[in-house]
Amino acid sequence: MASWERGLSEPARRTVTDPLGRDQDPFADFRRVMLLELEQRFRYRHSLGKTSRFFLALEEGVLLGSRCLACGGVWLPPRALCPDDLTITSWQELPGTGRLMSWTGCSRAPSYADTGGAPYLLAYVALEGASTLFLHRLRGVDEGELEPGMPVRVAFSRGPVGHPLERFWFEPA
Amino acid sequence: MAERARTRGDRGLTDVVVLGVGLSRFSHDRLDGSIRDWVVEAVTAALEDGGLERDRLDLSVMAYESDHLAGQLGQGIIWHDSVGLAPRPTVRVEGGGATGGLAIRSALAQLRAGFGGCALVVGAERVGKSVSSATATELFAMSSDTDWELPVGGHFTAYYAMIMREHMRRYGTTEEQMAQVSVKNHGNARFHPLAQKPMALTVEEVMASPVIASPYKLLDCSLLSDGAAALVLATREWARRNAHSFADRPVIRLVGSGVATDRPRPGDRPWGAFAGFAAKRRAAEMAYAMAGVEEPRKELDVAEIYDSYTGAELMAYEALGLCEPGESGEMSDLGVFELGGELPINPSGGLLGFGAAAGATGIAQAAEIVTQLRGEADPRRQVEGAQLGLTDSHAGTATICAVHIFEREG
Numbered sequence: 049m050a051s052w053e054r055g056l057s058e059p060a061r062r063t064v065t066d067p068l069g070r071d072q073d074p075f076a077d078f079r080r081v082m083l084l085e086l087e088q089r090f091r092y093r094h095s096l097g098k099t100s101r102f103f104l105a106l107e108e109g110v111l112l113g114s115r116c117l118a119c120g121g122v123w124l125p126p127r128a129l130c131p132d133d134l135t136i137t138s139w140q141e142l143p144g145t146g147r148l149m150s151w152t153g154c155s156r157a158p159s160y161a162d163t164g165g166a167p168y169l170l171a172y173v174a175l176e177g178a179s180t181l182f183l184h185r186l187r188g189v190d191e192g193e194l195e196p197g198m199p200v201r202v203a204f205s206r207g208p209v210g211h212p213l214e215r216f217w218f219e220p221a
Numbered sequence: 222m223a224e225r226a227r228t229r230g231d232r233g234l235t236d237v238v239v240l241g242v243g244l245s246r247f248s249h250d251r252l253d254g255s256i257r258d259w260v261v262e263a264v265t266a267a268l269e270d271g272g273l274e275r276d277r278l279d280l281s282v283m284a285y286e287s288d289h290l291a292g293q294l295g296q297g298i299i300w301h302d303s304v305g306l307a308p309r310p311t312v313r314v315e316g317g318g319a320t321g322g323l324a325i326r327s328a329l330a331q332l333r334a335g336f337g338g339c340a341l342v343v344g345a346e347r348v349g350k351s352v353s354s355a356t357a358t359e360l361f362a363m364s365s366d367t368d369w370e371l372p373v374g375g376h377f378t379a380y381y382a383m384i385m386r387e388h389m390r391r392y393g394t395t396e397e398q399m400a401q402v403s404v405k406n407h408g409n410a411r412f413h414p415l416a417q418k419p420m421a422l423t424v425e426e427v428m429a430s431p432v433i434a435s436p437y438k439l440l441d442c443s444l445l446s447d448g449a450a451a452l453v454l455a456t457r458e459w460a461r462r463n464a465h466s467f468a469d470r471p472v473i474r475l476v477g478s479g480v481a482t483d484r485p486r487p488g489d490r491p492w493g494a495f496a497g498f499a500a501k502r503r504a505a506e507m508a509y510a511m512a513g514v515e516e517p518r519k520e521l522d523v524a525e526i527y528d529s530y531t532g533a534e535l536m537a538y539e540a541l542g543l544c545e546p547g548e549s550g551e552m553s554d555l556g557v558f559e560l561g562g563e564l565p566i567n568p569s570g571g572l573l574g575f576g577a578a579a580g581a582t583g584i585a586q587a588a589e590i591v592t593q594l595r596g597e598a599d600p601r602r603q604v605e606g607a608q609l610g611l612t613d614s615h616a617g618t619a620t621i622c623a624v625h626i627f628e629r630e631g
Binding site for chain 1: 252268355358371373374375435486495
């Protein structure tokens with residue numbers, strides 16, 4: 049055992065000692081604080097990897113999930129490899145209709161995504177044909193009108209988008 | 222109880238005890254020092270609390286969540302060096318909000334592996350006003366899925382809010398019951414001298430605070446804090462031979478440790494488990510099995526649990542087996558988990574009232590439980606005669622969960 053052992057000889061002294069004995073505040077000479085404003089900027093060259101075909105299909109107005117032929121489950125977000133069965137999945141087109149499972153009204157617009165300002169609604173939707181819930185913005189409806197299980201559908205935009213996920217959103221069916 | 226105590230966690234494994242605990246002050250913006258200075262404060266406090274000299278430490282485990290909040294990568298070795306621990310071994314541990322809990326488990330494993338007799342565990346984070354609150358939200362949101370959750374405007378308050386909305390639908394839990402947790406934890410913080418936000422609140426005041434992500438309002442959400450916490454763990458044999466105060470104080474053993482995980486995107490979890498913290502349940506069961514706890518609500522005397530949001534505390538009551546699924550709101554109505562109640566939870570004030578400095582959280586929780594078990598807490602928050610305590614912290618939406626159980630011997 050690699051202990052720095054010295055045996056029990058005398059009581060432990062104070063961990064930090066002050067040879068000048070500044071009882072009131074031993075760190076009195078270190079209390080002035082200087083503040084800096086520092087800035088970091090990063091740009092990432094980010095690959096969407098084996099899920100890229102999902103994003104490419106969005107450009108054609110098509111929603112793709114990935115089906116595991118071992119368990120029959122359809123992953124959305126898609127996964128090239130079913131994590132449960134470690135089986136390579138197959139792309140499957142989904143109709144883009146579903147049911148609202150849960151939602152939240154967010155009062156502040158995030159700095160990192162284009163939500164069209166605030167407030168905005170986020171929702172988990174059970175899309176027909178998918179085994180998982182998909183998270184996205186819900187538009188064209190007021191929070192007060194929402195009911196669990198209400199039908200919703202995927203809507204696609206045509207204009208330019210920042211992130212490819214902004215190509216679509218949910219709205220009431 | 223004492224008779225049983227001697228057998229808890231005894232499966233032929235090396236007995237590990239807590240020798241010392243130390244906290245820095247928690248604050249929304251500590252400018253009287255840098256994160257390195259708070260680490261020194263917490264480590265100094267823990268060593269003095271344990272009656273230990275720095276030279277006796279064998280290794281350190283350093284806990285922090287984000288390299289970017291402090292604008293410094295590799296902080297672990299810097300902290301290690303700031304109290305002169307080179308050339309000893311160190312490791313940095315990260316697991317979101319569970320970081321501190323995972324660091325305690327790492328130290329436990331290293332002591333049981335014989336890598337040393339005495340381990341320093343330190344957690345710290347500069348969350349307060351290092352960056353703007355919008356940037357802090359972004360940096361934490363980046364621990365959700367940046368391919369799928371971030372680009373649609375996702376963030377943690379929203380994920381937790383949607384989980385809680387389903388809990389409300391499924392079980393009838395109310396926003397008032399969630400608000401009661403905020404009242405309790407801010408209130409408990411009044412009795413902790415290092416707490417960031419002690420408040421005497423009413424349910425109405427919590428309900429009237431601005432909505433962040435419905436149903437969550439500002440006073441349902443935990444704090445953003447600057448702070449550090451430290452713990453000294455040792456094998457019992459090492460402590461007996463080396464710690465000056467060991468014979469004079471109650472022995473606090475670390476008798477249970479459990480860690481479990483869930484799918485990080487809530488949408489990937491089975492709908493039946495959507496409004497429950499499945500990984501927390503599993504982590505708790507592991508820790509209970511190790512500690513020989515069969516009826517947690519009866520056997521535990523005090524707990525510090527992860528109240529990142531008021532509803533997350535309610536859901537933790539259920540996942541930790543302190544009530545049945547769906548009953549947590551009613552437990553809150555009954556005051557079961559208040560100071561003076563059957564099983565006080567978050568006597569320190571928790572992440573809502575004491576503070577939330579991600580990497581420090583799990584370690585600060587352990588500091589509170591050890592203080593409670595020794596009977597050394599402020600009398601206004603001391604749980605009388607506490608013998609067995611639990612800590613619970615998690616990453617994400619209960620994605621990585623760490624549960625520990627501490628016991629006072631005799």
